[in-house]
Amino acid sequence: MSNLRIHISKSPLNFIQRVCDAAVIGSTLYASQWLTGNAISDRTLLAILVAIGVYSMVSEAASAYRADTGRSANHDLAIVLSSWLVTVLLLVVIAFFSRHSEYFARASVLSWIFLAGAALGLSRMLFRIAIELMIASGWSTRRMAIAGLNELGVQLMRNAEANPSCGLKMVGFYDDRAKDRWLVKDHSEQFLGSLNHLVDEAKAGNIDTVFVTLPMRAESRIRWLLEQLADTTVSAYIVPDFFVFELLHSRWNNIGNLPAVSVFETPLYGVDSWLKRAFDLSIATLGLIAISPIMVACAILVKVSSAGPVFFRQRRYGLDGKEIWVWKFRSMRTCDNGSVVAQATKADPRITRIGSVLRKTSLDELPQLFNVIEGSMSLVGPRPHASAHNEHYRKLIRGYMLRHKVKPGITGLAQVEGYRGETETLDKMQKRIDFDHRYIQQWSLWLDFKILVRTLFVVFKQDNAY
Structure with missing residues (x-):
C-alpha cells in the first residue's frame, strides 16, 4: 500500500511571524x-x-501560525488578542506562585500588557x-x-474571493453534467466547459490549481480526472463533500501512513485541553477570591431564610457522559435526584424567596466554581442537565449525547443566546442542543x-430563569 499520510503544510512566513511576535513582546516590555x-x-x-515561551x-x-491564510482579518486579530x-x-x-510579582512595578506591567x-x-x-499587497501585485497568485x-x-x-x-x-x-442537471443555476456565466476541456486547459498551462468538488458518489469521474x-x-x-454528514469539530489525523477524518470529535485535543484547563483555573481562582464576600452573604441568607443545608448537590452528566456531582446554593425546599426530575417552573412552590433571587441572578450557581477548580466542570460549556433529563431527551433528540464531548460549563453559548432556564417544549431543548453543538464545532479560547x-450582560436581563 502506498503512503497515504496527509502532511500539514508549513510556510516560511510562519517563522517570520514568530520572530516578529517575539520581538514585539520583548521590545514592549523594555519600553514599558x-x-x-x-x-x-x-x-x-x-x-x-518566559512570556515569549508561553505566548x-x-x-x-x-492556530495563530496556521499555514493556510483563508481566515478573515477580524478572525486573525481575534486569535492574536485572545492568545x-x-x-x-x-x-x-x-508570577503569583513563583513569588516574582513584587519585582515588577504595577504601572510597568499594566502598560506592557x-x-x-x-x-x-x-x-x-x-x-x-x-x-x-504582494499577492495583488502578482506575487504567489494562483489561477484556480x-x-x-x-x-x-x-x-x-466565495471563500476564496472573500x-x-x-x-x-x-x-x-468545469462540469460534465448537462445544464438542466446543474445544482446551482446562477453561475452559468462562469461555466467554461467539460472536464475534458479542464484537462486541456491544464495541459496548456492556463491553470495553476484545480479544486475537485464533485460529490463523493462520483468516484469514477474523480479517479478519471x-x-x-x-x-x-x-x-x-x-474538497470532500463531508456536508452529507453532521460533523462535530472534524479534523484530519494520520494513523501511521493512513489518513482519517473525524466525524465526531472533541475540540480539546492535546495542548488545547491544557490551555483551556489553565484558562479555567486562572479565572476560577481569581474569581473565587474576588467574589468570596458575595458567596458568604449568599450562604448566610440561604441559611437564615429556610431550614436545610446551605448547599445542595445533584447528579449530572459530565465529560464523556460520566456522572458528576454539581454544587449549588440551595434555592428550593426539596430537591429530587431520582429517576423523575421536574424542571423548575415559574411560580414553582418549591423555590424559596431568597432562592428566587439567587436563581434569577444565577448567584445560586457560584459554588460551581469549586467544580471548575476540581476539574469536573469548565467555565464555559454546555450546561449540565439532570441525569433523568439526559435519559429522557437522548431518546428524542438526535445527537443529544454529543454535547458531552466537552466538560459542562457554568455558562454556555446557548445561555447567552437566550436559551437559559426552563425548556418547556421539545423545540426549545432542540435549539439549546443545536447551540451546544455549535459551541463544540467553533470552540476557541476567544469564544470562551x-x-x-456576554454572560455578565445577559444574566440580569433574561426573564426565563426562575
Missing part, C-alpha cells in the same frame, strides 16, 4: 520599563523569555496587509479552476472569553 522609570535587570530578560505555546494551540489575553492570565498565575497587545495586533494586521458546478464549489469560490490573502484567482467552473491531471503540472485538491463577557 523605560517609560515608567523602572530599572532593566536580568529579571526583565527572564520575564521576556508561543498558546498561539500555536490557537495574548490567555498568556497574560498564565503569567499572572506563574496593553502596549504588547496593541503592538501584536498591529504587527499582524501590517503583516497581513503586506502579504495582500473548480471541477464541479455545485453548492460546494460555489461556496469554495479572503484575497489566499492568493487564488478564479478562472471558472485525477489520472488526467497527473499528466500536467497543476496542483490538485479534493466572549461568552464569559
Whole structure:
C-alpha cells in the first residue's frame, strides 16, 4: 500500500511571524520599563523569555501560525488578542506562585500588557496587509479552476474571493453534467466547459490549481480526472463533500501512513485541553477570591431564610457522559435526584424567596466554581442537565449525547443566546442542543472569553430563569 499520510503544510512566513511576535513582546516590555522609570535587570530578560515561551505555546494551540491564510482579518486579530489575553492570565498565575510579582512595578506591567497587545495586533494586521499587497501585485497568485458546478464549489469560490490573502484567482467552473442537471443555476456565466476541456486547459498551462468538488458518489469521474491531471503540472485538491454528514469539530489525523477524518470529535485535543484547563483555573481562582464576600452573604441568607443545608448537590452528566456531582446554593425546599426530575417552573412552590433571587441572578450557581477548580466542570460549556433529563431527551433528540464531548460549563453559548432556564417544549431543548453543538464545532479560547463577557450582560436581563 502506498503512503497515504496527509502532511500539514508549513510556510516560511510562519517563522517570520514568530520572530516578529517575539520581538514585539520583548521590545514592549523594555519600553514599558523605560517609560515608567523602572530599572532593566536580568529579571526583565527572564520575564521576556518566559512570556515569549508561553505566548508561543498558546498561539500555536490557537492556530495563530496556521499555514493556510483563508481566515478573515477580524478572525486573525481575534486569535492574536485572545492568545495574548490567555498568556497574560498564565503569567499572572506563574508570577503569583513563583513569588516574582513584587519585582515588577504595577504601572510597568499594566502598560506592557496593553502596549504588547496593541503592538501584536498591529504587527499582524501590517503583516497581513503586506502579504495582500504582494499577492495583488502578482506575487504567489494562483489561477484556480473548480471541477464541479455545485453548492460546494460555489461556496469554495466565495471563500476564496472573500479572503484575497489566499492568493487564488478564479478562472471558472468545469462540469460534465448537462445544464438542466446543474445544482446551482446562477453561475452559468462562469461555466467554461467539460472536464475534458479542464484537462486541456491544464495541459496548456492556463491553470495553476484545480479544486475537485464533485460529490463523493462520483468516484469514477474523480479517479478519471485525477489520472488526467497527473499528466500536467497543476496542483490538485479534493474538497470532500463531508456536508452529507453532521460533523462535530472534524479534523484530519494520520494513523501511521493512513489518513482519517473525524466525524465526531472533541475540540480539546492535546495542548488545547491544557490551555483551556489553565484558562479555567486562572479565572476560577481569581474569581473565587474576588467574589468570596458575595458567596458568604449568599450562604448566610440561604441559611437564615429556610431550614436545610446551605448547599445542595445533584447528579449530572459530565465529560464523556460520566456522572458528576454539581454544587449549588440551595434555592428550593426539596430537591429530587431520582429517576423523575421536574424542571423548575415559574411560580414553582418549591423555590424559596431568597432562592428566587439567587436563581434569577444565577448567584445560586457560584459554588460551581469549586467544580471548575476540581476539574469536573469548565467555565464555559454546555450546561449540565439532570441525569433523568439526559435519559429522557437522548431518546428524542438526535445527537443529544454529543454535547458531552466537552466538560459542562457554568455558562454556555446557548445561555447567552437566550436559551437559559426552563425548556418547556421539545423545540426549545432542540435549539439549546443545536447551540451546544455549535459551541463544540467553533470552540476557541476567544469564544470562551466572549461568552464569559456576554454572560455578565445577559444574566440580569433574561426573564426565563426562575
